[in-house]
Amino acid sequence: MVLSPGVYGEIDDDRALTALRSALDEGATLIDTSDGYGEDGHNERLIGEAVRGRRDEVVIATKFGFRLPEGVEGHSFPVKYSFEELAVNAEPQHIRGYAQTSLRTLGTDYIDLYYPHFPDPKVPIEETVGAVAELITEGLVRHLGLSNVTADELRRAHAVHPVAAVQAQWSMWAPIDPELHAAARELGVGIVAWSPLGSGFLTGTVRNVGEDDFRRFIPGFQAGNLQANHDRFAPLREIAAEQGVTPGGLALAWLLHQDEHVVPIPGSRTPAHIAENLAAARTELSAETLDRIGRVLAEVAPQGGTRLLG
Structure with a gap:
């Protein structure tokens, strides 16, 4: 997402492609995108260009139903950010069209992991999943994912077709919903943690x-909240310094220690940050360090709120 304009400020395609190709060169194997990132499929086109000739090296995950084409009605989905709602549509009759557009934009014959970006309040999750299952049967999609769902929605969807992964906001300053985590573990569903660095915080x-x-x-970044949160989370930066890692590296390593089936998807715009993020997968944290981090997190909460949902 951060490689398209209008997210973290200015970015151009040359810088974005350098970042993506650097990630592949460093051994990254998962690229997560959405048809809603950037105008008119910008992010998917960028990724298609980056993986040209290297398609078999990478798992491409993309999402649908958030940026709607002309003529598709938007259904209101409430969120906690200051814009308060999103327009989504996961009606079955549109899903094949979403997928065909993404396939063309990505320049690929199949999507490895396909998610509805958000559950549609006006459409039973079973109907959305059923439409994706048809694409899986035809070979256009390989695996079903869900994003920003509840534990109940995950269970209902999984009863229709096996869910490979559920994407959820999860980081040191936005814990995963424990019921969703428990349901994923019970069903054998992987967890893709979005915003694992707290949107960079x-x-x-x-x-x-x-x-x-x-x-x-995001309220946690607004007005005096950002400075207050910087001060509140200072003990974590101290632990990172003691461990000889960056604060971001500590955040990712901590998340990887929470569940053997979690895959964080940090957004990065430079080769240096990508290398730093990937190094977190090789960072071992002792039980004592994890306990210290746990005590800090139990005592602090972000001022202003940081969660998109719930």
Whole structure:
């Protein structure tokens, strides 16, 4: 998402492609995108260009039903960010069209992992899943994912077709819903953690956000909240320094220690940050360190709120 304009400020395609190709060169094997990232499929087109000639090296996950084509009615989905709602549509009759557009934009014959970006309040999750299952039968999609769902929605969907992965917001400052986590473990569903660095906050480097930065909509980044949160989470930066890792590296390593089936998807725009993020997969944290982090997290909560849902 961060490689398309209008997210974290200015970015151009050359810089974005350099970042993507660097990730592949460093051994990254999962790229997560959406037809709703950037205008007119920008993010998917970018990824298609980056993986040309290297398609078999990477799992491509994309999502649908958030940025709607002309003529598709939007259904209101409430969120906690300051814009308060999103327009989504996961009606079965549109899903084949979404997928065909993504396939063309990505320049590929199949999508490895396909998610409805959000559950549609006006459509039973079973109907949405049924439409994706048809695409799986035809070979256009390989695996079903869900994103931003409840534990109940995961269970209902899984009863229609096996769910390979559920995408959920999860980081040191936005814990995963425990019921969703328990349901995923019970059903054998992997967890893809979005915003694992707290939209960059947990790197310790974000001191302000501009008008062209989507984080201005997140209460935890607004007004005095950002400074207050910087101070509240200072003990984590101290632990990172003691461990000889960056604050962002600590945040990712901590998340990887929470569940052997979790895959974080940090957004990065530079080869240096990509290498730093990938190094977190090789960082071992002792039980004592994890306990210290747990005590800190039990005592602090972000001021202003950071969760998109719930």
